[in-house]
Amino acid sequence: MPLGISVVFFARSSAIATIKQVAEAAGVSTATVSRVLSNTGYAREETRKKVFKVVAELGYRPNNVARNLRVRRTNVIALVVADIENPYFSAVGKAVQDLAYLYGMQVILCNTDEDLDKEQQYLDVLKSDNAAGIIIAPTHQSTESFRYLADLKLPTVVIDRSFRNIDIVLNMDNVVIDNRGAGDALGSHLLERKRNRIGGIFGYGSVTGRERFEGVMEAHERAGVRPTDELFRFVAAKEQLGYQACLDLIERPDPPDALIASNGLLAAGAYRALKERKVDIPNQLAFASFDDTLWTPMVSPAVTVIRQPTSAIGRVAVELLLKRIQDPELEGSETVLKSELVVRDST
Amino acid sequence: MPLGISVVFFARSSAIATIKQVAEAAGVSTATVSRVLSNTGYAREETRKKVFKVVAELGYRPNNVARNLRVRRTNVIALVVADIENPYFSAVGKAVQDLAYLYGMQVILCNTDEDLDKEQQYLDVLKSDNAAGIIIAPTHQSTESFRYLADLKLPTVVIDRSFRNIDIVLNMDNVVIDNRGAGDALGSHLLERKRNRIGGIFGYGSVTGRERFEGVMEAHERAGVRPTDELFRFVAAKEQLGYQACLDLIERPDPPDALIASNGLLAAGAYRALKERKVDIPNQLAFASFDDTLWTPMVSPAVTVIRQPTSAIGRVAVELLLKRIQDPELEGSETVLKSELVVRDST
DNA sequence: GTGAAAGCGCTAACAC
DNA sequence: GTGTTAGCGCTTTCAC
Numbered sequence: 001m002p003l004g005i006s007v008v009f010f011a012r013s014s015a016i017a018t019i020k021q022v023a024e025a026a027g028v029s030t031a032t033v034s035r036v037l038s039n040t041g042y043a044r045e046e047t048r049k050k051v052f053k054v055v056a057e058l059g060y061r062p063n064n065v066a067r068n069l070r071v072r073r074t075n076v077i078a079l080v081v082a083d084i085e086n087p088y089f090s091a092v093g094k095a096v097q098d099l100a101y102l103y104g105m106q107v108i109l110c111n112t113d114e115d116l117d118k119e120q121q122y123l124d125v126l127k128s129d130n131a132a133g134i135i136i137a138p139t140h141q142s143t144e145s146f147r148y149l150a151d152l153k154l155p156t157v158v159i160d161r162s163f164r165n166i167d168i169v170l171n172m173d174n175v176v177i178d179n180r181g182a183g184d185a186l187g188s189h190l191l192e193r194k195r196n197r198i199g200g201i202f203g204y205g206s207v208t209g210r211e212r213f214e215g216v217m218e219a220h221e222r223a224g225v226r227p228t229d230e231l232f233r234f235v236a237a238k239e240q241l242g243y244q245a246c247l248d249l250i251e252r253p254d255p256p257d258a259l260i261a262s263n264g265l266l267a268a269g270a271y272r273a274l275k276e277r278k279v280d281i282p283n284q285l286a287f288a289s290f291d292d293t294l295w296t297p298m299v300s301p302a303v304t305v306i307r308q309p310t311s312a313i314g315r316v317a318v319e320l321l322l323k324r325i326q327d328p329e330l331e332g333s334e335t336v337l338k339s340e341l342v343v344r345d346s347t
Numbered sequence: 348m349p350l351g352i353s354v355v356f357f358a359r360s361s362a363i364a365t366i367k368q369v370a371e372a373a374g375v376s377t378a379t380v381s382r383v384l385s386n387t388g389y390a391r392e393e394t395r396k397k398v399f400k401v402v403a404e405l406g407y408r409p410n411n412v413a414r415n416l417r418v419r420r421t422n423v424i425a426l427v428v429a430d431i432e433n434p435y436f437s438a439v440g441k442a443v444q445d446l447a448y449l450y451g452m453q454v455i456l457c458n459t460d461e462d463l464d465k466e467q468q469y470l471d472v473l474k475s476d477n478a479a480g481i482i483i484a485p486t487h488q489s490t491e492s493f494r495y496l497a498d499l500k501l502p503t504v505v506i507d508r509s510f511r512n513i514d515i516v517l518n519m520d521n522v523v524i525d526n527r528g529a530g531d532a533l534g535s536h537l538l539e540r541k542r543n544r545i546g547g548i549f550g551y552g553s554v555t556g557r558e559r560f561e562g563v564m565e566a567h568e569r570a571g572v573r574p575t576d577e578l579f580r581f582v583a584a585k586e587q588l589g590y591q592a593c594l595d596l597i598e599r600p601d602p603p604d605a606l607i608a609s610n611g612l613l614a615a616g617a618y619r620a621l622k623e624r625k626v627d628i629p630n631q632l633a634f635a636s637f638d639d640t641l642w643t644p645m646v647s648p649a650v651t652v653i654r655q656p657t658s659a660i661g662r663v664a665v666e667l668l669l670k671r672i673q674d675p676e677l678e679g680s681e682t683v684l685k686s687e688l689v690v691r692d693s694t
Numbered sequence: 695g696t697g698a699a700a701g702c703g704c705t706a707a708c709a710c
Numbered sequence: 711g712t713g714t715t716a717g718c719g720c721t722t723t724c725a726c
Contacts, residue, residue: 295642
């Protein structure tokens with residue numbers, strides 16, 4: 001019968017074409033299609049053309065999930081930070097993302113809210129996802145917490161927070177600024193301005209806040225000025241807590257004559273409190289902070305800050321991570337980037 | 348020989364265990380392990396215990412790449428925006444990320460820099476990655492550009508920019524604010540303050556900027572005031588361009604007596620210019636903007652703004668996206684969220 | 695130059 | 711309740 005064996009293929013309209021369908025339509029094997037598309041191995045010019053033609057016709061797109069399974073890696077890196085709304089992290093994030101794009105990597109964003117459970121949940125998922133690597137500002141800087149991180153055996157770059165004081169060997173890279181030196185610089189600057197009742201609001205629970213505080217203490221020591229312990233507060237990095245701590249300090253019977261905030265969020269809260277109470281800056285109280293955000297140069301008086309090299313931090317982190325992805329056994333490293341004291345009218 | 352057939356397995360130390368190894372060690376099949384771990388189907392309590400024990404011993408973690416290939420979906424959603432450093436987008440991003448976390452989804456971040464090529468490259472990759480869905484503030488609002496987006500056949504929610512004027516049917520959800528109404532509100536507010544030489548700096552190339560502008564025009568019309576065309580500028584959303592445009596305007600022989608900036612970045616640049624030239628706000632010039640960022644209440648004078656419900660935008664976008672992932676054929680929708688005029692000292 | 699075939703790790707019929 | 715097996719879509723030996 002003439003109509004016996006006649007098969008018509010209907011393309012399922014919304015289903016995406018597979019490499020197999022491309023191969024059939026082009027009259028070659030899937031191996032050849034794969035070779036042509038990934039531009040690896042030889043193929044006759046004619047074959048190449050045919051493959052590309054069919055690919056265009058069918059609107060074929062490779063399935064990266066299948067590809068990743070086969071080649072046992074992904075091109076996803078994760079950025080694990082406390083809060084992308086924190087201008088410091090969003091600046092770093094922008095730099096990470098921009099450079100990752102150039103290297104053909106994608107960036108998964110994880111906000112931990114400084115919650116250790118949440119952080120570890122994310123890390124577990126990232127491991128299961130076969131993330132190529134992670135850039136993390138870890139919530140806790142304890143040995144156990146770093147051990148957890150290390151046990152994932154994922155290429156890791158730690159930013160913003162140092163693990164110098166962790167007593168296990170970590171095959172990770174660390175990108176930080178010289179927090180102690182920066183704290184010292186800020187303290188010295190205020191001491192030179194003849195302030196000797198310096199107060200401060202520092203990030204709680206992070207080595208970073210602690211180091212910045214220690215820097216301020218060093219400045220006191222070198223200047224021979226005795227710091228007033230009661231004028232220093234350690235709170236979580238929230239605008240509201242900065243506001244509250246600042247009120248506490250300026251409402252004391254013996255308020256400080258200078259105030260340091262150890263990050264941009266605390267600074268915003270503190271500055272709001274100072275404005276609200278109409279504190280005369282810098283005459284009544286000098287004010288300075290870490291993180292040069294959009295607003296610090298805009299307010300009156302403009303705020304003296306330690307400017308962190310956020311773009312460089314992000315870029316260096318990505319560069320180190322990519323090297324580590326290539327060779328996970330690389331020895332750990334520490335990169336200390338320079339920060340800059342920007343003196344403005346508030347001090 | 349007694350020593351004949353004796354096989355010893357060495358665990359390759361750093362290689363992660365597979366479900367097969369778990370199955371062997373537990374003396375069950377991979378199917379059972381899978382069932383136990385995904386808590387689907389029945390399993391004897393004894394079996395369950397044994398599986399969990401082995402899982403713990405071997406430090407087994409499921410391979411999501413393999414799983415995703417098999418089940419033909421991922422739990423990754425993408426957030427495609429111009430620039431995560433823009434406070435508006437980082438606020439939306441935070442909300443998206445937070446809610447996605449609760450639903451067990453991960454968020455891939457894509458910065459397009461308002462570059463259409465880059466945007467389309469990202470979209471292609473996301474398609475290849477089998478992203479579950481995308482939340483996007485599209486760079487262009489042309490029909491072709493939306494057609495490209497639609498052809499991906501990915502569940503999509505469009506934020507910040509309306510596609511009301513696109514003449515093809517789009518199975519997408521749209522989450523926006525009433526830009527025209529908000530522009531009208533801001534314009535009316537200034538007109539009530541007896542300003543009749545209002546100028547403005549608006550985002551270039553986006554429907555959003557255009558709509559806000561039109562709202563301002565409407566306010567003029569209703570008030571019977573004729574707007575001065577030369578006092579309106581359309582530029583890309585960059586701080587520097589806001590600064591430049593503002594300088595241009597205030598240095599005219601016939602400068603405006605009020606100025607509107609259509610987003611947070613332009614506002615920051617414009618405000619910087621005003622401060623630099625020591626313009627007396629609001630007496631000499633009233634200033635108002637869209638986006639209530641960290642700095643607008645902090646500067647002196649504090650800035651009158653349209654506050655966008657950034658958290659709600661992010662949350663609603665995720666909710667809609669998840670529904671659409673469940674049922675991609677859902678008809679398109681438009682959600683208009685309310686914005687709020689916050690009057691401060693600058694007007 | 696190209697094809698056949700194995701297999702990445704997992705889930706889901708289906709059989710028992 | 712549990713095991714067998716097919717197969718998701720791709721890359722990569724290994725033949726020829």
